Amino acid sequence: MEQIIIHVDMDAFYASVEMRDDPSLIGKPVIIGAPPDTRGVVSTCNYEARKYGVHSAMNIKEAYRLCPDGVFLTPDFRKYHAVSDQIHAIWEEYAGAMEAIALDEAYLDVTETAGTFDRARGFAHEIKKRVLDETGLSCSVGLAYSKIAAKTASEENKPNGYFEILTAEDFVNLMMDRDVRDIYTVGVKTAEKLHAAGIHTMRDIRENSSDVISMLGKHGQMIVDLAYGHDDSRVVAYRPEDAKSISRELTFQEDVFDFWLLADVLLLLSVSVVNRARSYGLCGNGVSLKVTYSDMKGVTRSKVVKYCDDPLTVHREAVSMLEEVSTRPIRLIGVGVYNVTPARAKQMTLDQMAGGKDSDTELDKAFEVLSKRYKMDLVKGGDIGWDNLHSLAEHMRTHRGQRGSDYTIYCIEQAGLERVLSDRDGIQIVSGHHPSDDLFLIAPLFFDMDVHHVRAPHGE
Numbered sequence: 001m002e003q004i005i006i007h008v009d010m011d012a013f014y015a016s017v018e019m020r021d022d023p024s025l026i027g028k029p030v031i032i033g034a035p036p037d038t039r040g041v042v043s044t045c046n047y048e049a050r051k052y053g054v055h056s057a058m059n060i061k062e063a064y065r066l067c068p069d070g071v072f073l074t075p076d077f078r079k080y081h082a083v084s085d086q087i088h089a090i091w092e093e094y095a096g097a098m099e100a101i102a103l104d105e106a107y108l109d110v111t112e113t114a115g116t117f118d119r120a121r122g123f124a125h126e127i128k129k130r131v132l133d134e135t136g137l138s139c140s141v142g143l144a145y146s147k148i149a150a151k152t153a154s155e156e157n158k159p160n161g162y163f164e165i166l167t168a169e170d171f172v173n174l175m176m177d178r179d180v181r182d183i184y185t186v187g188v189k190t191a192e193k194l195h196a197a198g199i200h201t202m203r204d205i206r207e208n209s210s211d212v213i214s215m216l217g218k219h220g221q222m223i224v225d226l227a228y229g230h231d232d233s234r235v236v237a238y239r240p241e242d243a244k245s246i247s248r249e250l251t252f253q254e255d256v257f258d259f260w261l262l263a264d265v266l267l268l269l270s271v272s273v274v275n276r277a278r279s280y281g282l283c284g285n286g287v288s289l290k291v292t293y294s295d296m297k298g299v300t301r302s303k304v305v306k307y308c309d310d311p312l313t314v315h316r317e318a319v320s321m322l323e324e325v326s327t328r329p330i331r332l333i334g335v336g337v338y339n340v341t342p343a344r345a346k347q348m349t350l351d352q353m354a355g356g357k358d359s360d361t362e363l364d365k366a367f368e369v370l371s372k373r374y375k376m377d378l379v380k381g382g383d384i385g386w387d388n389l390h391s392l393a394e395h396m397r398t399h400r401g402q403r404g405s406d407y408t409i410y411c412i413e414q415a416g417l418e419r420v421l422s423d424r425d426g427i428q429i430v431s432g433h434h435p436s437d438d439l440f441l442i443a444p445l446f447f448d449m450d451v452h453h454v455r456a457p458h459g460e
């Protein structure tokens, strides 16, 4: 069936809200994110700041170096949520189904409600006008025959833009000679792989489609389809304000009975869940683990954790729950956060104020270890596309044999010493019994590579 899809995306959302509420900011570069003396990142910046080369996801210190006179603000999610509810309500009036993919961004299926592209064009302009009148903020709108084409169209004339792509042919003509990186769903790593294979444009994808598919599998097939304008994905009704939980799960091609591999895969799932929650400006207040065994029987475990908006925290909780349930081969594993609430503005920790390590740096370190352990590339800053998750997990499963000495292994000669280690060194410890002897084996996942023998002091 033919589809008529609108994609709406607010322009520099957080920054625009701040400028609206404090007109003295207008004309100045405004950067929303972590405090500039920490190691956090930029969430959003306005177009003035972009002129200095600042962009979202950039290290905040780098942003400060490029634009020292900019106004640096921490995000006020309660405010953004209120505006988000307001714009979602406007958009929903036009849509048969609305799929919000961020606080400030949604797909609207207007196939039934508009009926024709002509009327849908009217909707698009009405939406822009009403959003501006009712919130004082501008947005960019794309109208198209498919979701990805609509997303592409809304990017085309940003900010305050409108663009339409009404047929697959128009989409192909527009994109044919652009870099593969401009194709939505092609991330940095995928683009690098394609470039390395001499595939630079959508034209190259069409001419080398079997190579692309053999290189990237299912995702490759999807990219090849897109190179012909084919995309029949549907708008799935979803409003983040109704979300109770956010989760990710994956099924292995073959059952897995390797605790450490599962623990490593849980890191990817945790990052993916937290990234998704962050894009909705949400955080969970509990962590859940779901496991399905090879006989299809499953268990779930959950634990209350207030304001868990950090992937390493989610991961640590998930791994500790996995310890309780990992007794048989596992075919599916999933992680979620539940009782979601609007995220708080990020508080600086004492460590951060002292310029010490913070969780983003820790995550980079963890990714480095995983990259080395499984001989794969993970993007710094923890950006894992949903399309990558399965293929990364499968890669890890099939390369787990190569993993080896890069865990710190503490051979503890007396049970209970793990607590001493964790208190004394402040490190994350996951424990289990060594399969080959009686030693209690502790393997902090992301630290050094040496084996330390730890003995109980005499008399203890």
Ligand SMILES: [Mg+2]
Residues within 6 Å of the ligand: 009, 010, 011, 012, 013, 104, 105
């Ligand atoms: Mg936006």
